[in-house]
Amino acid sequence: MLLNVARDDEGAPEIFRSIQGEGRNCGRQRTFIRLSGCNLHCVWCDTAYTWNWRGTDFHHERDAPGAPHKFDRAKETVQLSSEEAATRVLALPSEGLVITGGEPLVQRAALPALIDAIKAGAPSMLIEIETNGSIAPPPTLVERVDLFMVSPKLAHSGNEPGVALRPEALGAYASLPSAMFKFVARSPADVEEAAVLAQSYGIGAERIYVMPEGSDSAALSRRSRELVPAIVxxxxxxxxxxxxxxxxxxxxx
Ligand code: SF4
Structure with missing residues (x-):
């Protein structure tokens, strides 16, 4: 089964080693593979090149009059077998792999083969999946994944609540010890919304991260200062x- 992988700025598959910039493992060296395709359409998405294709009518905040923020699907996506993707991942030695997107669980049927191919070459590799939490993890992934970093999308994302926040999926993640939660927030009211949502699923505060939305350093600093009192x-x-x-x-x- 082929994987749809995003392309980097040079057109190569977006598989790279860096530091994890978010969540529980922030600061740790990780290899990343960015998969293409997403079932949600957040208006501020910073990886819209994984889903906001020409010919679709999804709204994005970067839309300009007469020039919507669209991408060429064929140019932005490359198909790799799980063996090809694993070879590229294993060429970048690291203690952990982050499977991100887009929404990786759109391709959930292909992920066990990818993880198995990677584990065959690096048995101790830690496997993390970053997900929007709208698709429940199948048992074939639960047994292979060390950390699900679940990022449910709040009202300010522009998605329909019934699409972004699915009780059966959120309930499944809430009951998994391997799941942590990361909420993107723009205002203190978003922190309140996240806290109410988490409480309704019995998710303890120690499992929750709140992260500012923003596409540059200045916006992140300003938002962080506004959010921290509510976070505390x-x-x-x-x-x-x-x-x-x-x-x-x-x-x-
Ligand atoms: S869920 Fe993630 S990848 Fe999908 S549109 Fe929202 S921010 Fe972008």
Whole structure:
């Protein structure tokens, strides 16, 4: 089964080694593979090149009058077998792999073969999946994945709540010890919304990270200062967004 992988700025498959810029493993060296395709359409998505194809009518905040923020699907995507993808991952030695997107679980049927091919070459490799939490993880992934970093999308993302926040999927992640939660926030009200949502699923504060939305360093700093009082009040964790802070919108970093 082929994997749809995003391309980096040079057109190569977006498989790279860097530091994890977000969440529980922030600062740790990781290899990343960015998969293409997403079932949601967040208006501020910083990886819209994985889903916002020409010919679609999804709205994005970067749309300009007469010039919507669209991408050429054929140019932005490359198909790799799990063996090809694993070879590229294993060429970048690291203690952990982050499978990100897009939404990796759109391709959930292909992920066990990818993980098995990687584990065959690096049995101790830690496997993390970054997901929007709208698709419940199948048992074939639960048994292979060390960490699900689940990022449910709040109202400010522009998605329909019934599409972004699916009780059966969120309930499945909430019951998994290997799942942590990362909420993107633009305002203190978003922290409140995240806290209420998490409480309704019995997700403890120690499993929650709140991360500012923003596409440059100045926006992240300003938002962080606005969010921290609400983060402290709710006893949850703060997550920076180091890769955006350091590299802006560059791919493959
Ligand atoms: S879920 Fe993630 S990849 Fe999908 S549109 Fe939202 S921010 Fe982008």
């Amino acid at each position: 009040r709710h006893g949850v964790n703060y997550s920076p967004r180091l890769h955006v802070d350091l590299f802006g919108q560059k791919r493959g970093v």
